[in-house]
Each structure stands twice: as structure tokens, then as C-alpha cells.
Amino acid sequence: MNPDDLKATIQDKYGRAAKRAQEGAGCCGSASGGGVITRDLYVTDELTGLPPEAVAASLGCGNPTTLAVLKPGEVVLDLGSGGGIDVLLSARRVGPSGKAYGLDMTDEMLALARENQRKAGVENVEFLKGEIEKIPLPDRSVDVVISNCVINLSGNKDRVLAEAFRVLRPGGRFAVSDIVARGELPAVIRRSLEAWAGCVAGALTEDEYREKLARVGFSRIAVEPTRIYRLEDAGELLAQYKDLLAAGTLEGASLDELIAETDGKLMSAFVRAVKP
Numbered sequence: 001m002n003p004d005d006l007k008a009t010i011q012d013k014y015g016r017a018a019k020r021a022q023e024g025a026g027c028c029g030s031a032s033g034g035g036v037i038t039r040d041l042y043v044t045d046e047l048t049g050l051p052p053e054a055v056a057a058s059l060g061c062g063n064p065t066t067l068a069v070l071k072p073g074e075v076v077l078d079l080g081s082g083g084g085i086d087v088l089l090s091a092r093r094v095g096p097s098g099k100a101y102g103l104d105m106t107d108e109m110l111a112l113a114r115e116n117q118r119k120a121g122v123e124n125v126e127f128l129k130g131e132i133e134k135i136p137l138p139d140r141s142v143d144v145v146i147s148n149c150v151i152n153l154s155g156n157k158d159r160v161l162a163e164a165f166r167v168l169r170p171g172g173r174f175a176v177s178d179i180v181a182r183g184e185l186p187a188v189i190r191r192s193l194e195a196w197a198g199c200v201a202g203a204l205t206e207d208e209y210r211e212k213l214a215r216v217g218f219s220r221i222a223v224e225p226t227r228i229y230r231l232e233d234a235g236e237l238l239a240q241y242k243d244l245l246a247a248g249t250l251e252g253a254s255l256d257e258l259i260a261e262t263d264g265k266l267m268s269a270f271v272r273a274v275k276p
Contacts, residue, residue, distance in 0.1 A: 003155045007105075010153055014082065015108040051119040061149035061268040062177025062226055065089040073097040074143040077167065079132040079160070079176070080104060080150025084113030084125075090146065091125045101142070102127040103135060133159040140169045147176040149268075152202040162216045165275055174218060174273040179203040182228070183265040186258055200266065209271055218273035227268040231259065 065086050070076060070093035078087045081102025090100040104110050104127070113127045130136040132147075133156050145164045154160050164174055181203040190201050204212070206223045213221050 006153075006155050011106050014106045017082075017109075051116045061179055062270060064146040064148055064175055064177045064270070065093060067177070067270045068144055068146055068173065068175035070094055070098075070144060075099045075101070075141065076144045076146060077101045077103065077135070077137065077142045079135075079145065079147035079164070080153070081113060081127065082109050082148075082150075084116045084127065086146060086148050087113065087125055087127070088116065088120055088122055091122050094124070096124055099124050099126070101125075101137065103130055103132060105129065105131050133163060135163045135167050137167045139166055140172075142167050142172065143169060144173045144175060147178065149178055151176060152179050152204065154202070157202075157204065158212055158216070161212050161218075165216045165218060168275040170275060172275045174213070174271070174275070176271050177226070178209075178269060178271055180209060180223060180225075180267050180269040180271070181205045181265060182267055185265055186261045189258065189262070203266060206269070213271075213273045217275065219276050220272070220274040222272045224270045224272070225267045226270055228264060229262075229266045229268075231263040 063086075068076075070090055072093075072095040074094045075098060076087075076090040076094060078090065078101065081087050081104045084102055087100045087102035091098075094100060102113055102125070104113065107129070110127055110129055117125050117127070128136055132150065132154060145168060151157060151160055161174075168174065179200065182205070185201065185203070209223055210221050
């Protein structure tokens, strides 16, 4: 897969999502209701005081700010921070003595996130432009790396994990929500750029995730399922590919065939690890 094409596809999708959130239309699968992966991730109390645009722009698959058990005074980095919902929630949890960074490569999402920060009146936050394969922060500068359904989008996950390890202090925690494969996905889904941008095709298996984390130096690795997507979920998830199927770009496979092959093959999971 051409990395430049993949990057362009992802930037286009998330740029359009940011614009929809700013217009009040919500994103496909936002925290406010939407899609099967992103539905019901946050409780109402968490969203109190957040700008509606931050909620509408949520395109994650979990709630890493809760699962990471953030502590006052910690420095947190969110990889692929989008509209900023997890950064703003992290800033609350670490308090004024801590700091929350958000890193994103899409200009529209960064503009939306900074506006959401202004509306929320949160000062201990900084949004950075950059790619998760090349984090613009010094070595050993953060306590916790979080991410919400973004690492699976990268075409170079080994580099992402190595960068996360680099910026963490000794004893620092890697705590991300991500889509993880539980079996072999249909080849046509694996090859689809649209499916990569939708957090499906790029999913690692649990064993692959564990092996890659261990290879860069992490220890105490755990992969905890938070939701397994069954037949009815797969149907909703793959419905977005009807146009591709009609155009013959998925090699003539029927939607029903893809749904059957994807049943139970994907899960949302919380992936934990520690830098020794």
C-alpha cells in the first residue's frame, strides 16, 4: 500500500469530519450517537462542559482517558487527537499541575481542537501538528501515551510504537484504545484505502500487537477486549462500502459475503504496556 495515498485518504476523511462537526452536523459515528464502533463511549457526566463540536468530532473506539487511570500532575500525549475530546478530558484528570498534548496531522482537526480548547477554557493543553510516526517531543518527556482508534490507521505501526516508547519516561504507560483483529479479514478489505481510513483494514491481531510492543522494549503488555463485533455489527460497519462494491472495486464480492467473513473478526480493545 502506498503510504502517501494512505495518508492523503486519511487526511481527506478526517478533514471532512472536522468540517461537519464545525457545521453542527456531527461526524459519521460520533460520540453523540452514530456508528457501531464509536457509539456510547462516554458517559454524560464526562461530556458536561465540553463544546458540542468536540463531542461531534469524536471518531474513537474506546475511552482511554478513563482506562489509563490518569493522575494529577502527569503529562499526557494523545496520538491522533482529532477534535480534542480525549485531550480535554485528560487535562481535567491531570489537573493544573499536569499537561495534555494532542498530536494530529490534519489542519482542519487541529483548528477545531484549538477552538474547542478555547471554548472549554482549558489552559493546560497544547495541540501539535505532526505525524504519529515522528512525534515532535523530546525523549522521556511524557508520563502516559494514549490514543483512540488511530494507531491502526498508520502504515508504519512499528515506527509509531518506537516513537511512543522514546517519548515516555521510564515507568511511563502506553494506554490506547484500538481496533484489533481476531482473525484473518477478507483480502479485499485489507487492501481498501477507504477501509484503512475507517479503522478496519489496518487492524493488527492481538499477537502482532504484543510482539511489536515487546520488540521496541515495552513490558507488562496486556490486550483487553472492550467490544467484539458480531454479525449485526459487521453489517452496519461494512454498509459504508456499498458504493465500492457497486463500482467493482472490491473484486465483485457481495456485501453479504463480506459481512459473513467479518463476523467476530474485529474487536475494540484497550492495549496497555509499560516502559521499564
